[in-house]
Amino acid sequence: MSxxxxxxxxxxxxxxxxxxxxxxxxxxxxxxxPETTDLVSAGTAASTLxxxxxxxxxxxxxxxxxxxxxxxxxxxxxxxxxxxxxAWGALEFGPWWxxxxxxxxxxxxxxxxxxxxxxxxxxxxVSGVAINIxxxxxxxxxxxEFFSNRPGGGITQSPRVESVGHVDIPFLxxxxxxxxxxxxxxxxxxxxGWFIVSDVFAVASGVTSNISWATLLALLLVPATVFVLxxxxxxxxxxxxxEHPVAADSLGVNVxxxxxxAVVVSGGMAGFGGAFIAIEQTGIxxxxxxxxxxxxxxxxxxxxxxxxxxxxxxxxxxxxADALQLRDRTAVHALLxxxxxxVGVAALRALKQHRLSTAGILLLVTAPMLWWYAVTDKVMxxxxxxxxxxxxxxxxxxxxxxxxxxxxxGLRYRRGQE
Amino acid sequence: xxSRRILMALAAPVSAFVFSVLISxxxxxxxxxxxxxxxxxxxxxxxxxxxxxxxxxxxxxLYLAGIAVAVGFRMNLFNIGVEGQYILGALLAAxxxxxxxxxxxxxxxxxxxxxxxxxxxxxxxxxYLKVTRGVHExxxxxxxxxxxxxxVGYLMRTWLSDPEDTxxxxxxxxxxxSGRFPNLNGLxxxxxxxxxxxxxxxxxxxxxxxxxILFHLFLTRTRAGYDLRITGLNPFAAEASGVDxxxxxxxxxxxxxxxxxxxxxxxxxxxxxKFDLSxxxxxxxAGIAVAxxxxxxxxxxxxxxxxxxxxxSAAPILDVRGDAPREIVSILxxxxxxxxVVAYEVVSRVRRAQEARDAATASARSDAGGTP
Numbered sequence: 144m145s146x147x148x149x150x151x152x153x154x155x156x157x158x159x160x161x162x163x164x165x166x167x168x169x170x171x172x173x174x175x176x177p178e179t180t181d182l183v184s185a186g187t188a189a190s191t192l193x194x195x196x197x198x199x200x201x202x203x204x205x206x207x208x209x210x211x212x213x214x215x216x217x218x219x220x221x222x223x224x225x226x227x228x229x230a231w232g233a234l235e236f237g238p239w240w241x242x243x244x245x246x247x248x249x250x251x252x253x254x255x256x257x258x259x260x261x262x263x264x265x266x267x268x269v270s271g272v273a274i275n276i277x278x279x280x281x282x283x284x285x286x287x288e289f290f291s292n293r294p295g296g297g298i299t300q301s302p303r304v305e306s307v308g309h310v311d312i313p314f315l316x317x318x319x320x321x322x323x324x325x326x327x328x329x330x331x332x333x334x335x336g337w338f339i340v341s342d343v344f345a346v347a348s349g350v351t352s353n354i355s356w357a358t359l360l361a362l363l364l365v366p367a368t369v370f371v372l373x374x375x376x377x378x379x380x381x382x383x384x385x386e387h388p389v390a391a392d393s394l395g396v397n398v399x400x401x402x403x404x405a406v407v408v409s410g411g412m413a414g415f416g417g418a419f420i421a422i423e424q425t426g427i428x429x430x431x432x433x434x435x436x437x438x439x440x441x442x443x444x445x446x447x448x449x450x451x452x453x454x455x456x457x458x459x460x461x462x463x464a465d466a467l468q469l470r471d472r473t474a475v476h477a478l479l480x481x482x483x484x485x486v487g488v489a490a491l492r493a494l495k496q497h498r499l500s501t502a503g504i505l506l507l508v509t510a511p512m513l514w515w516y517a518v519t520d521k522v523m524x525x526x527x528x529x530x531x532x533x534x535x536x537x538x539x540x541x542x543x544x545x546x547x548x549x550x551x552x553g554l555r556y557r558r559g560q561e
Numbered sequence: 562x563x564s565r566r567i568l569m570a571l572a573a574p575v576s577a578f579v580f581s582v583l584i585s586x587x588x589x590x591x592x593x594x595x596x597x598x599x600x601x602x603x604x605x606x607x608x609x610x611x612x613x614x615x616x617x618x619x620x621x622x623l624y625l626a627g628i629a630v631a632v633g634f635r636m637n638l639f640n641i642g643v644e645g646q647y648i649l650g651a652l653l654a655a656x657x658x659x660x661x662x663x664x665x666x667x668x669x670x671x672x673x674x675x676x677x678x679x680x681x682x683x684x685x686x687x688x689y690l691k692v693t694r695g696v697h698e699x700x701x702x703x704x705x706x707x708x709x710x711x712x713v714g715y716l717m718r719t720w721l722s723d724p725e726d727t728x729x730x731x732x733x734x735x736x737x738x739s740g741r742f743p744n745l746n747g748l749x750x751x752x753x754x755x756x757x758x759x760x761x762x763x764x765x766x767x768x769x770x771x772x773x774i775l776f777h778l779f780l781t782r783t784r785a786g787y788d789l790r791i792t793g794l795n796p797f798a799a800e801a802s803g804v805d806x807x808x809x810x811x812x813x814x815x816x817x818x819x820x821x822x823x824x825x826x827x828x829x830x831x832x833x834x835k836f837d838l839s840x841x842x843x844x845x846x847a848g849i850a851v852a853x854x855x856x857x858x859x860x861x862x863x864x865x866x867x868x869x870x871x872x873x874s875a876a877p878i879l880d881v882r883g884d885a886p887r888e889i890v891s892i893l894x895x896x897x898x899x900x901x902v903v904a905y906e907v908v909s910r911v912r913r914a915q916e917a918r919d920a921a922t923a924s925a926r927s928d929a930g931g932t933p
Contacts, residue, residue: 216699259899265906268639268699269853273902276850277895284888288592298888438703445700525715532704539696 157452162343167481169342175477177520182474183342185333187466188349193424195455195462196361197222197433200416201440202447202454203368204409208253209449210372211405212385213260214553216271219437220278221252221410225417227282230428231289233304233421241304242357242418249414250407252278257406261399264555275437283430290428301428304421309353316352327352355423361415368451381405385549388556398556413437442535448546461531468527475530476521483512501541508537569912573904574854574864580904581896585889592886599885607875610753614762620863620870621827622841624769626848627866628776629820631857633698635780636793638813642687642702643821644845645709646680651825652713652733653679655836656721658829659734668740669830676829677822683709684818685811692807698814706845717838732837742830765827772820773859789813824848850898856905869894 165183172182181187201218208215215221228248233241252274259270283298290296295303311318317327329348335341372378383391384401392398416436421428439461440454447453467475490505515522539546586596606612626643633640640646654676663671683705690696722731744761756762780786788809792799800806824844829836851869855861876890 255899259903263903263906264910265902266637269902270899272639272641272849273853273895273899276846276898277892280888280891280893280895284588284886284892287886287888435703435707442700442704445697523715523719525711525718529707529711532707536690536696536701536704536708539700540690540694 165343165346166339169339171477171481172342172474173338175473175480177473177476179473179477181467181470182477183346185330185345185349185352187463187470187474188346189353190466190469191459191462192350192358193355193462194465195458196358197416197420197424197436198440198443198461199455199458200361200364200412200419201437202443202458203364203451204249204253204412204416205441205444206368206447206449206451206454207372207381207405207412208256208409209444209552210385210549211381211402212388212549212551212554212556213257213402213406213409214267214271215253215256215406215409215413216268216438216441217252217256217274217278218271218409218413218440219433219435220271220275221249221256221413222417222420222433222437222440223275223278223282224248224252225414225419226421226428226432227285227301227417228414229418230301230304230421231285232418234293234302238305238307238422241422242307242360242415245418245421246411246414249417250411252414253407253410254403256410257403261402261406261556264557266555267553279430286428286430299430301421303427306423306426307356309355310359311353312351316348318352357419357423361419364412365451365455372451382549384556385551388551392558398558402556413440416440439531442532445546445548446535446538449548460534464527464531468524472521472524472527475527476516476519478530479512479516479522483509483516486512504541569908573856573908574861574901577854577897577901577904578868580900581893584896585893588892589885589889594885596885599879599889602878602882602884603872603875606878607871610756611758611760612871612874614749614756614760615874616867616871617766618761618763618827618832618870619873620866621763621766621769622824622844623847623851623869624863624866625772625820625826626824626844627851627855627862628772628859629817629824630845630848630852631855631859631862632776632789632817632820633813634793634852634857636789636809636813637796638810638817639699640684640687640702640814640817640821641699641849642684642706642709642845643817643824643848644843645702645706646683646818646821647676647824647845648840648842649683649709649713650676650678650680650822651829651840652716652721652836654822654826655736655829655834656733658736658740659835662737663739665739668737669742672736672740672830673823673826676826677819680822681815681818684814684821688811688814691814692810717836721836723835730838733835736829736834740830741834742827744831761831763827763831765831768823768826772823773863776820777859785809785812821845850894853898854901868897 169183172179175182201222204218204221205215225245225248229241229245231241232244236244255277256270256274259265259273260267286296286301287298290301291298293302295301311327313320313325314328316329317325319325327348329344329351332344333341333348370378372382380391380396381401381404383394383396384398384405388398391401417433420432420436425432440458443454443457443461446457447455467478486505486509490502490509493499493502493505582600586600589596589599607616626647629643629647630640654672657675658668658672661668661671684702687696687698687701687705690701691698717731717733721733723734725734726732742764745764745766746756746761749762750756778786780790788799788804789812791802792804792806792809796806799809825840828841833840847869851862851865854865854868855863872890872894876887879885879887879889
């Protein structure tokens, strides 16, 4: 990313893009048969956001580590630590402490990864895999020691834990302001039943009402990461360590310290993600409840071209798929129409640009999709959860040439050795 | 010189194991149980014949998974997808095996071929995407894992589960007698006593040993294996000396997947004779652990697989006797993996420094001898 200042125009562009996506989805919802009402609704939007948060946090964690040149496939394990320590902290000291202790647990995993990869020069993927194996072992043991003797707890789960609490945004969704309950503007507009407009406000209402404080905190970490990594001297040093550590070292940057810090922060973010799953999403620690979200977070890093906003968009995509899976399956069926048309348009564009092989691949995808849409009423329940994985593969297949990772990412660095 | 090399080779795994036992002991002390009693209990229960039989059974698929992973790791190719590959392979192989009736060796062979083909298709896809589109195999195999597992769910629910079975536990129809693998009880009992408790030592153990030997021969005696090894050691030198990197990647992924297909076979052919929802999962990831402990060497992987298999088989006694929580074993396993990879790194660095020093003294000596 170049270091142009964060202009308002860019924020505006993101907002317009979000609006565009909602309108397209809303149109799809209107056109699709059999009818569906769950593709664009407040419930789906709220659920999407809630499910995107852990993936987003893992993705931000991935960006921190990889911008410093350390591949962190151990995010999954650090998330697992976050779920356990989060739940334990929430039980012992309350939900906010749970989040904090979950972050600390993940950061401890990050420190382990940093010691192995930066300190001892172990291959990054090997160390990450080892941490992914170690973490469930630790949590299994700890659950046995600390949860199995409590009511509702066991070797694989904790007693129920409390959430940090929710808030309606004042004026937008009718939250309280100093004891005065403000009007619920988004909710009112969403209930009007105006073509498309109400759908847009239903989504806006979904993501602004009854929103967890932890979600707000997580969302804040996106601009915070952008700011720290791209607008501070410290961030420049971190990124320099990931692009060209030898050059950074020759300019007096303490590359080891940058890498250690970044990987520990990375683990902390993953730990936050884990704690969020346990405390906010499910209200309980359960073994293997991360369900590979750490890996998904890693995918959003690549997906988003190693940029925080890109990873955020990727996490929304995964969150959306995750949310739909639990809702109406005709909504997913409607998406087949959208996906089929979208891929068809992309195919025509590729054809126009004479990229024949790409166009061929896309046409091969679009035809069966539309056919599938035409002959069925709903898709099988197994499809929605893997849609993001398929999309990720497709993105990587079609767009790898446009992605650029930090130049020294994944490489071993020893001071004084080229 | 050779004795020092052996000593160096053993230094890393032994120190990793000792360190892990120490860490686990500290953990046990911290929760107020006696580590010495726990380890003694493990050792005495773990040396019974039945536990050893169980160890062999658990080590067999772990070893195969370890080899599958190691095929890629030897050339820095990370097939994280062994998990999805072997589970999907086992499902399709089990249903293929139940659908046909063939003479015994052919029937077993068919099942094996189906499992290996399915698994190799998935790993091959990841390899293909890597060489044609530059998609990193770690990400593609992770994505393919999820896709394979959801295919398993879908196929089980719709097409492949036994239509005559109405219970909630979906399963494929049973494989007939001719498609089953014999056990080794007769062989073992000839040397020892009768195996009690209805336990059987699965015959697939021999297949695993065979695969290990073949892997070793492949690496050391074939051109393709040599290409694979030197690509792992130095990809640039390998390419400069005429190794086709793309073909090597594709070959390694296909081979890795084919071995991964075998991972589920001990259970399908020798134990359950069907695929159901309780089919053992997680062996792909455990295989990575075992390969890391074994430094991707056939003999080392065997040690890793036996260690993990033995710990899993012996651990339940801790709960029965109540001396210590059996979960301490999972901590031990996790710590062993992490300390082993660190220890290997340290040892190889020490060795490199040693070699540099040796070379320096040797050249200094020849310089000194050369001057009149």
